[in-house]
Amino acid sequence: MLENQGLKKRQLFSAQVDLSKFNDKDFDQATEDEKKQQDVMGESTTFFKDGMRRLRKNPLAMGSIVVLVLIIATIIIAPMIVPYKYSQIISVNGIRDKTAANLEPFEYSKLETKYMEETGEKLFPHIFGTDSLSRDYFIRVIYGTRVSLSVGVVASIMVLIIGLLYGSIAGYFGGAIDLVMMRIVDIIYSLPDMLIIILLSVVLNETLKSFIEGTVLQALGTNMISIFIVFGLLYWVSMARLIRGQILTIKNNEYVLAARCIGTKNGRILRKHILPNCLSVIIITTALQVPSAIFTESYLSFLGLGVSDPLTSLGSLANDARAGMQSYPLRLVIPAIAICLIVLALNLLGDGLRDAFDSKLK
Amino acid sequence: MAKYIGKRLILAIISIFIVSAITFFVMNIIPGGPFNKEKATSAEAQKVLEERYNLDKPLPEQYALYLKNLLHGDWGVSLHNGRDIWNEITSRFQVSAKLGGMAAAVAIVIGLVLGSIAALTRNRLPDRLIIFFTTLGTAMPSFVFATLLLLIFCLKLGWFPVWSSSNPNYVLPIIALSVYPMAYITRLTKTSMLDALNQDYVRTAKAKGVPGWKVIFKHALRNALVPVVTYVGPMVAYILTGSMVVENIFTIGGLGSTFVTSIVNRDYTMIMAVTLFLAILMVVANLLTDIAYKMIDPRITFE
Numbered sequence: 001m002l003e004n005q006g007l008k009k010r011q012l013f014s015a016q017v018d019l020s021k022f023n024d025k026d027f028d029q030a031t032e033d034e035k036k037q038q039d040v041m042g043e044s045t046t047f048f049k050d051g052m053r054r055l056r057k058n059p060l061a062m063g064s065i066v067v068l069v070l071i072i073a074t075i076i077i078a079p080m081i082v083p084y085k086y087s088q089i090i091s092v093n094g095i096r097d098k099t100a101a102n103l104e105p106f107e108y109s110k111l112e113t114k115y116m117e118e119t120g121e122k123l124f125p126h127i128f129g130t131d132s133l134s135r136d137y138f139i140r141v142i143y144g145t146r147v148s149l150s151v152g153v154v155a156s157i158m159v160l161i162i163g164l165l166y167g168s169i170a171g172y173f174g175g176a177i178d179l180v181m182m183r184i185v186d187i188i189y190s191l192p193d194m195l196i197i198i199l200l201s202v203v204l205n206e207t208l209k210s211f212i213e214g215t216v217l218q219a220l221g222t223n224m225i226s227i228f229i230v231f232g233l234l235y236w237v238s239m240a241r242l243i244r245g246q247i248l249t250i251k252n253n254e255y256v257l258a259a260r261c262i263g264t265k266n267g268r269i270l271r272k273h274i275l276p277n278c279l280s281v282i283i284i285t286t287a288l289q290v291p292s293a294i295f296t297e298s299y300l301s302f303l304g305l306g307v308s309d310p311l312t313s314l315g316s317l318a319n320d321a322r323a324g325m326q327s328y329p330l331r332l333v334i335p336a337i338a339i340c341l342i343v344l345a346l347n348l349l350g351d352g353l354r355d356a357f358d359s360k361l362k
Numbered sequence: 363m364a365k366y367i368g369k370r371l372i373l374a375i376i377s378i379f380i381v382s383a384i385t386f387f388v389m390n391i392i393p394g395g396p397f398n399k400e401k402a403t404s405a406e407a408q409k410v411l412e413e414r415y416n417l418d419k420p421l422p423e424q425y426a427l428y429l430k431n432l433l434h435g436d437w438g439v440s441l442h443n444g445r446d447i448w449n450e451i452t453s454r455f456q457v458s459a460k461l462g463g464m465a466a467a468v469a470i471v472i473g474l475v476l477g478s479i480a481a482l483t484r485n486r487l488p489d490r491l492i493i494f495f496t497t498l499g500t501a502m503p504s505f506v507f508a509t510l511l512l513l514i515f516c517l518k519l520g521w522f523p524v525w526s527s528s529n530p531n532y533v534l535p536i537i538a539l540s541v542y543p544m545a546y547i548t549r550l551t552k553t554s555m556l557d558a559l560n561q562d563y564v565r566t567a568k569a570k571g572v573p574g575w576k577v578i579f580k581h582a583l584r585n586a587l588v589p590v591v592t593y594v595g596p597m598v599a600y601i602l603t604g605s606m607v608v609e610n611i612f613t614i615g616g617l618g619s620t621f622v623t624s625i626v627n628r629d630y631t632m633i634m635a636v637t638l639f640l641a642i643l644m645v646v647a648n649l650l651t652d653i654a655y656k657m658i659d660p661r662i663t664f665e
Contacts, residue, residue: 190377192644194603195637196384202625202633203388295503302505302607303622318506322611325513332513336506344501 047279047357054356061352064345071342075146083124084136086143087310090126096134102328103130128334132324137331140312145338147313148294151224152346155231155293160286162232163239168270170240171247182244189237197230197296201305204229224307227297235293239285246278280357288350291343298339314339367653374649381641382432385634386425437635440624447635451617455639458609458616461532462601465539469597473544474590477551478583481559492548499545505607508538512611524613535612539604543597550593554586561585588659595651599644 030038045053055061089096092111099109106125108116116123127138170181204226250256251274259269275282294314300306301315312320314335321331419427431438437447480492511534515521523531558564559582567577605618613619617636624632 186373187377187380190373190645190648191381192599192603192641194599195641195644196381198621198625199385199388199633199637203391207391291501298503299505299603299607302503304626315503315505318509322509325509326517329513332509336502336510339503339506340498340501343503344497347497347501 047276051280051353051357055352058352058355060348061356064349064352067341067345068349071145071345072149075142075149078142079139082127082136082139082142084126084139086135086140086312088135090130090134090136102132102324105129105330128330129328131320131331135310137334140317141314141334141338144312144314144317144335145342147224147307147311148297148315148339149342151227151297151313152290152294155228155235155297156286156289158228158232159236159239159289159293160282163236164243164275164282166236167240167243168247168275171244172251172266172270172274174248178244182241185237185240188234189241191234193234194296194299196234197227197300198303198305200230200233201226201300205305222308223300223305224311227300227306231293231296235289239289242281242285243278246281247274250274250277283357284350284354287346287353291346291350294339294343294346314342363656366656370649370652374645377645378638378642381645382429382638383425385637386428387421389630389634390421390424432638438631440629440632447632450620450632451635451639454615454617454620457614458602458605458618461535461539461609461614461616462598462605464532465536465601465605466543466597468536469540469543469547470590472540473547474551474583474587476544477548478555478578478586480548480552481555481586482578484556489552493552496545496548499541500549502541504538504542504604505611507541508535508608508611511538530614535608535614538608538611539601542604543593543600546597547590547593550590551586554589555582558582558586588655591658592651592655594654595644595648598647602640602644 084090090109090112092109092115099111103109103126105128107129108123108125109130112123115121126136128141129137131137131140166181166185170178170185201223205222208222208225256269256273259273264272297306297313298315298318301313302319304316304319306316306319307313317335318332318339321328321335325332428438435448437451439445440447440450476492476496480489483489512524515534516524522534523529561582564577564581567581568574572581602618605616606622607618608614609616609619610622617640621633621636621640623629624636
């Protein structure tokens with residue numbers, strides 16, 4: 001027992017610890033087991049794990065991922081199953097089937113029905129029917145989606161790379177370099193992008209033709225290449241601005257100073273210390289760039305400045321369908337729904353990523 | 363303030379200058395001159411024409427002349443039909459301005475109302491519905507929406523007549539054009555309204571017994587308007603480019619459809635002129651927006 005008899009009687013409202021309630025055992029050192037019990041540390045987590053855990057709790061974002069995975073799976077698998085090509089005019093037994101134009105979904109042409117009756121062989125159905133040039137519409141929609149999605153992704157990656165390089169150089173070196181680089185960004189930013197895109201598309205179309213003749217790029221068509229060029233020229237500015245802003249705040253941190261003190265090279269400081277810390281902004285902006293690129297591409301296609309025939313994109317499919325929209329509204333509605341679905345899913349996913357990865361919202 | 367406005371003004375002039383340079387030099391990259399028609403002109407006539415339009419001079423000099431003419435209000439003539447471009451642009455722009463102005467007004471008014479409703483009924487049914495439809499609205503390209511509207515309400519149901527200059531019906535084009543900015547303004551208003559409603563001055567107003575509607579309109583909404591103002595510039599740009607497809611779909615003879623037809627016809631001088639005209643409009647709209655933004659909110663400091 002502690003010698004606490006000598007202490008004054010405890011006052012009623014005193015905050016003093018009443019030692020009379022304790023015995024010697026209470027003051028023993030804790031054993032290893034007891035120490036372990038007190039350990040309530042959560043499992044250590046990384047930036048990605050943490051973000052993904054938050055993302056998984058967001059039903060809208062998860063739903064969007066499911067939709068996107070389904071779409072991507074369809075556009076990968078469908079061309080393997082469907083025996084038609086996107087540019088192929090339907091022919092039966094090697095003869096061009098003139099009756100196969102403008103078929104309704106799951107309808108067979110006269111020649112096809114005859115062929116099936118004669119041979120007993122079952123031909124693959126035209127799931128969305130055929131277009132006015134007797135091409136299977138389902139496979140065209142699939143290829144249109146492929147083109148639209150890849151334009152979105154490739155354009156976003158281009159924007160990411162250019163914006164990242166430009167923004168990090170401007171932000172990291174600061175001073176006169178930053179000033180000059182950012183004035184250039186300001187000017188590009190104030191140019192009306194859509195107009196320049198249209199203008200350049202028109203012109204590049206005319207001038208690129210002779211350049212790409214006979215090369216691999218010809219398959220892409222001048223329009224597609226001009227879309228990429230234009231994206232590479234104009235759309236990186238907001239990315240560069242964002243990254244520069246991030247870097248400006250991050251580079252003043254002590255760990256950057258420490259790294260510089262021990263003589264780390266600039267490139268390594270950027271790669272190892274600064275860029276990982278702006279990762280959230282980079283991910284979110286890139287994710288939201290994809291739908292906006294798809295939007296722009298479909299808009300250009302709709303104006304007739306998109307990919308060249310027979311290759312197609314969702315925008316040009318919608319544009320082609322306008323001519324016969326009273327008789328064949330489905331042909332307009334299907335690519336329209338596809339665009340909406342993709343853009344909606346990507347937008348929701350981007351929002352979800354922002355909620356999950358943005359450290360300011362935690 | 364004066365320094366800021368001066369800086370922005372210089373930037374605006376530089377960007378208009380750059381657009382004009384891009385348009386001019388890009389126009390000259392395109393093979394073929396304006397007088398290379400299918401019908402061959404005699405070499406002499408060609409020479410006279412080139413001299414008349416200064417095409418025999420070197421490019422930089424031509425550009426200087428182009429700028430000089432432009433500053434004197436001479437936009438040249440259309441390659442397609444030989445009409446004076448400035449007359450064409452101004453007459454077409456009247457239609458577009460009417461359409462775009464109404465679309466902008468509709469987008470702002472409805473967007474503000476819906477956004478405020480969504481903020482006030484946060485996480486309840488009206489909010490959920492509004493956010494659902496605005497998300498949908500931002501995911502639908504304007505040309506898809508316009509075509510579907512035309513298909514359903516004009517052709518299938520016959521509720522609205524198809525547009526003609528003698529019987530103009532702006533309802534559907536306005537809806538098609540205003541959906542995206544409206545959805546955007548709704549979301550913007552909701553966020554800034556929620557922010558404003560959580561401010562101390564709103565609590566103070568409530569505490570001293572200001573009636574609810576007055577708190578909303580006088581204290582919250584007025585402050586929530588500031589971020590919305592910043593969107594006006596981009597909205598003008600959106601409506602101008604959006605009107606290209608919407609006018610084309612509804613066959614409205616405005617500036618947007620002129621632009622599209624000039625692309626189709628490869629009417630280069632017209633493309634260049636309309637690009638430049640719209641670019642100036644957009645740059646000016648952005649300039650005014652930025653200045654207005656800084657003026658409205660005194661908390662924003664000038665660099």
